[in-house]
Amino acid sequence: MATPGLYRRVLPSPPAFDFASIEGKKLFMEAFRDGTMEGFFKLITHFQTQSEPAYCGLASLSMVLNALAIDPGRTWKGPWRWFDESMLDCCEPLEKVKSKGISFGKLTCLAHCAGANVQAFRSHESSINEFRTHIKTCSMSDQCHVISSYHRGVFKQTGSGHFSPIGGYHAGKDMALVLDVARFKYPPHWVPLSLLWEAMDTVVEATDEHRGYMLISRQQHEPALLYTLSCKHDSWTSIAKYLMEDVPLLLKSENVKDIEGAITVVCMSLPSNFRDFIMWVAEIRRHEDDGQSLSPEEMRRLAMKEKLLKQVQETAVCCEGAELLTGQHGSSAGFCCEKTCVKQIRGDGGKPITLVSGTVKDGLSKHGLQILVPITQQQSNCCFDPSDCSGMHPAGNDVLTVLLLALPMQTWSGLKDKVLVQELTRLVSAEHLPTLLKEEVLHLRRQLILLKRSQDNEVDDDLSAPLL
DSSP states (O other): OOOOOOOOOOTTTTOOOOOOOOOOHHHHHHHHHTTOOTTTHHHHHOOOSSTTTTTTHHHHHHHHHHHOOOOSSSBBBTOOOOOOOOGOHHHHHHHHHHHHHOHHHHHHHHHHTTTTEEEEEGGGGGGHHHHHHHHHHHHSSSSSEEEEEEEGGGGGGSSSEEEEHHHHEEEETTEEOOOOTTTOOOOEEEEEEHHHHHSSOEEEEETTOOOOEEEEEEOSSOOSSEEEOOOOTTTTHHHHHHHIHHHHHHHHSSOOSSSSHHHHHHHTTTTTTTTTTTEOEEEEEEGGGGGSOOOOHHHHHHHHHHHHHHHHHTTSOOOGGGGGGSSSOOOOOOOOOOOEEEEEEEOOHHHHHHHEEEEETTEEEEEEEEOOOOOSSSOOOOEOOOTTOSSSSOOEEEEHHHHHHHSSSGGGGOOOHHHHHHHHHHHHSTSSSSSHHHHHHHHHHHHHHHHHHHTTTTTTOTTSSSSO
């Protein structure tokens, strides 16, 4: 008995031209000659097909994030940190996206949360001339990419709302290359930019919001060098609520008289599962990559981590509740470490580097992994019980220092003593922090605010709402 199904669709042409057609190839060669296909090569290197019929937004975003070489700060599979649709879940549950798709605002939220620099425009907040300028600028560089949210019907295609990255621009014909992530349905294709604008200048019936486009680029400094917020655990919603809602109320209700008292209120009431929410970003490599020297990239990243950790430890913010995060370390479900050993190797200039080696078991497979540890005091060579991990990552008080700096400034406004409010505001202000630490703190703050706005279904209301 035959199984009913569809094998692709015929691309309506015109108005679109198949990228692999004679006309499509001609448009590509002319655009390449004119320098407006520079962004294409990084995108095509990471081109992926959406894994679910409603995952067009997630596929487009993971493709762009990987093209920009943004480190997700958490593993995909094995030791590899890599963006995949399954990891883009901090602003909307994957099961909901799978059944209903994702809104323009929630996708913007995901891009911010992933550490990208994002500018989002709904069609009624922009113009076709501004859109054309952005398309041309990003097409002449591989440092910026455009994701378009449009209605397929304008192109005479089947379906309705869709997301896809824009892979290039032909100035002479005023056409844009749509890298359609639903490759099982339509191939990449060129469309008139005026028609693409018309397809974006439509309203989503479910939300009554305009579609639009977003410009995505890298932050000036890499985010999540040491820490990132995780929503992989069911506890993240309650922790986000505690930090954004409960802490200001606690500070307002308590008779707080000094800075130590205010910080103690925050730390002593932290949920017990808080360690699952703010995660340490480890620098991992496989045993087969072992050697007596580190690669230039490993040295660069480790140096930045050590510099950032030193800046954290030199800040004036501290907390006596640090023991809440010391001792045992959170571990991913299904993973266990069978044996761990600490040794030192030499970096450039003979600088000693701490290397933690271990065998990680994931189900039936085992991986020999190493972690480059950014700590300010090196450990002596020894092998130890893997359950005793103290000192093997930035300590709990460092985590809490970064957290206190990352809390929104309005957190402290409910304190009754206005002089104390001013003192705390000066203490935790990011304005006077070293650049590297400032970027880390502001990234965590953006993540926290976006998680809370997403939880309250507010991300679609105002894309320009401040995140700091």
